[in-house]
Amino acid sequence: MTPEHVASPGGYAATRERSLSDREGFWLEAAEQVAWSTAPAQALEERAADDWSWFSGGELNVCANALDRHVEAGRGDQAAIIYDSAVTDSVRRLTYRQLRDRVARFAGVLRDQGVVAGDRVLVYCPMVPEAAVAMLACARIGAIHSVVFGGFAANELAVRIGDARPKVIVTSSGGIEPNRVVEYLPLVRRALEICDDAASGVQAVIVHNRAQVPGSAADYSGSTESIAWIDWLTAESEATPADPVPLAADHPLYILYTSGTTGSPKGIVRDSGGYTVALTWAMRHIFDVGPGETIFTASDVGWVVGHSFIVYGPLLAGATTVIYEGKPVGTPDPGAFWRVIDDYEAKVLFTAPTALRAIRREDPELSQLRTHDTSSLRALFVAGERMDPETWHWARDGLQVPVIDNWWQTETGWPICANPLGIEQLEMKPGSTAVPMPGFDVRILDGAGNDVTEPGVEGNIALKLPLPPGALLEVWGSRQRFIDSYLTAFPGYYATGDAGFFDDDGYLTVLGRTDDVINVAGHRLSTGSLEEVLTQHHAVAECAVIGVADPLKGQRAAGFITLKHGSLDAHEHVAADLVRLVREQIGPVASFRDVTIVERLPKTRSGKILRKTMRQIVDGESYTVPATIEDPAVIDALIAALSTTFSAPTTSVLTLPR
The missing domain is CATH 3.40.50.12780 (ANL, N-terminal domain)
Known part of the structure; x- marks a missing residue:
């Protein structure tokens, strides 16, 4: 660890408190780690409640910060990119x-x-x-x-x-x-x-x-x-x-279009200065990755994770980044990730929970892991989908490293909540995305926009304005669309569109998108909580729970399950076990009786399960197959599988050309 790569004094609590009470001092200090052509005289300029900017007056070049300054500092011969193509060997x-x-x-x-x-x-x-x-x-x-x-x-x-x-x-x-x-x-x-x-x-x-x-x-x-x-x-x-x-x-x-966009696209615009400062800070204080160390982010440059933590973040930190062309399984086996860690002595692996669940489905005993030396690994970071506790324990027990579930969005550019390894390693709680990162003032609001941030109180997760450096600048082509999309629902706040709650220790649990909270006979239930129960079954590899229309209760929960390879359980036995598990742990209020076992769940290429599309199919609504879908054939297989659980759905389908 180089002298410039040292944890902040005072620990997490003091660091975050200062980031909120002294934004100016905190972020100007962080900006000192960046090479400026013209240094900014101030950090934050607030022109109105919904109009602000970071480091006004400052000038820099992001590419020079990512490349030239490291060459000039004598690290020109260090590996910047390792390209590993499993599909071309x-x-x-x-x-x-x-x-x-x-x-x-x-x-x-x-x-x-x-x-x-x-x-x-x-x-x-x-x-x-x-x-x-x-x-x-x-x-x-x-x-x-x-x-x-x-x-x-x-x-x-x-x-x-x-x-x-x-x-x-x-x-x-x-x-x-x-x-x-x-x-x-x-x-x-x-x-x-x-x-x-x-x-x-x-x-x-x-x-x-x-x-x-x-x-x-x-x-x-x-x-x-x-x-x-x-x-x-x-x-x-x-x-x-x-x-x-x-x-x-x-x-x-850059402009990055949010995944799943149909019709008029929503191009998220990122600025240069704030993003450079935020990623430089995050690589050091959240991921604990510095010059000469290797990070393997198993994502794609087409997504925000690829922008922030394959390309810009690692290079700004002077680290070595792995560009991996392959899959977590099938190229050639479920040991692909462990092989990459072994080959390049990666300190950090960053991937999606869906990738881990795919590996777990193929190799539940982690036999492939034992054929590789992963002793260089210090942490596994996961984001993009809810990390169920069963997969969390499986990964932690197998890899014997901290498993950090971090939560953020394309719009924010870097983690809203995580476990800041570069400041101090906090207690890990499976099912939680840990604590808000410095710079993010996370609140829980009720439907009327009232602040109800208290332990155990569920509501809309919102971020008090102004957003920290690195967050979106605007929506491309329309400042008003940015305001309407994110800042109007709760004046003074950025609406994340997610629901959740804090526990007594200030750890945030993200229940899912607000439309993933279903209403069963007047009772609000989180589909994420139901999914946690289903993944406890030894035969379940992956699952999704949606709320389907019910003429009596308004909605009821329905589960879609994939089984681990090699599972000998009969489908009807698994379904009966799952209905019983939900009744025991959630209660009869969930009205859970529908279980559909499928070969694969429909997902985007970034690993997000298409829960909304699934609900529309079951409810017989018209739906559009998103352009981001990994394999359109999965939709046809899903509709066929539904005939064993529901009456055959009558739908009007629009499939986007490929």
């Missing part, structure tokens, strides 16, 4: 110097296409180092990048092109799945056709070719008069490197 390492040089050259490529500060660049790539290179190159010259998850449907890609209006699209010939390849270039071409006039601002498509996937820029060159199709490597070899451009602290760094 290949590994590449880029040192900080190599990454800086590649980024500078690709920034020159963008500049040669007329990209300047404020222009948008859409990045549509698989999990390859070039995705990070493109992001950082945009940051280097002040372009605003918008990363779209690789393989997204053409119409969804078109919607994002139409909203962000990029000057350049950066893409790849395609992505590689365990059993197939996904060609991106036909999807990009189709998206541009759908956009029509909206695509008129796109001047170039830059293509990174992959040997395993057909298609190249040359195949599409000349297909349109106004858009140039350019080969990445050729352009990079001919470009002059670009120097980092100093930018105002509130200059937008």
Whole structure:
């Protein structure tokens, strides 16, 4: 541990209290860990109750902070990125110097296409180092990048092109799945056709070719008069490197569209200065990761976790980040994550609970773990879905490290609640997301917006304004939409859309989205609490509980279950056991009698279970299959499985093209 990587004095309680009582001093001090072209004279500028900014007057470059300063500090030969592709059986390492040089050259490529500060660049790539290179190159010259998850449907890609209006699209010939390849270039071409006039601002498509996937820029060159199709490597070899451009602290760094968006997309805008300060602080104080240490974040750069803790956070900290192209199971086995930890001596693993449940389903005894040396691992962080206590205990007992359930959102950019390992390791409570992080003033509000923050009182989780550095700046294209979406429901607060409660020790339990709290005959029940009960059964691998319409009670709870592989329990026995468990631990008020056993649950690519879509199917409502769904075929299998539990649903279905 280097001298600059030391826990804050006074412990968690004192640190958080100061962050709320002395915002100015706290965040100006945190800003000293960042390299500024022009240092800010103040931390917070509040212009109105719903209008504030961080580090006004300050100027910096995020890319220079992530790369150049580490090279200048003598760490140029340290690994910045380790690219591990389980689907191509290949590994590449880029040192900080190599990454800086590649980024500078690709920034020159963008500049040669007329990209300047404020222009948008859409990045549509698989999990390859070039995705990070493109992001950082945009940051280097002040372009605003918008990363779209690789393989997204053409119409969804078109919607994002139409909203962000990029000057350049950066893409790849395609992505590689365990059993197939996904060609991106036909999807990009189709998206541009759908956009029509909206695509008129796109001047170039830059293509990174992959040997395993057909298609190249040359195949599409000349297909349109106004858009140039350019080969990445050729352009990079001919470009002059670009120097980092100093930018105002509130200059937008990126636009990230929230997962599951349909219709008019909601582009979350992140600023440069606040985000840099917040992530620099979080890497040190929450994740306890510093220069030379390795973090393995098993996510995708298309999601906020990938932005914050695959690309920007680790590089700002001077750490080594692993870009992993593969799955938790099937590439080739449920020991994939343990192999990566072993190979690169990762100190921290950050993944989604759904990935752990997939591993647990395939290898409940963790036999694959015993074939790898994971002694370098100091903590497992999980976010993205509710972490059920059974999986929490399974992971903690198997890995013998703290399991940190941290809760946050695309909008906040970094954890609202966690266990701050870099300050002090607090007690761990399975089922809880631990405590609010410094900077976040978390409150529980009733439906009328009254503050009812008391131990055990359930309500709407809200964040008292102003939000800390790193949170969203606005919604792209509409300041009013930002206010209407997040700040209007409870004036003076940011509405998270989640429900929960604090315990006597100040630990927050997130019950789920407010629409996941169901009303059964006048009794409010958390579907998350019901799921905790179901996962206690030895045969259950994963579950989802939804509230379905009931003519007598208004709603009743229904459970959807996947079983661990190798489970010999008969389905009817498992269902009877689960109904009994809920009756014993929740009570008959839950009116729980519907159990459907399925092979897989419908999920987004980021691991979120599509509970709303499931409820709409069961209730016979019209529904849309989100573009973010991992496998649309799971919906068909779900409808077939429902015939054994419910009467066959009558639905009007809109399936988005792929």
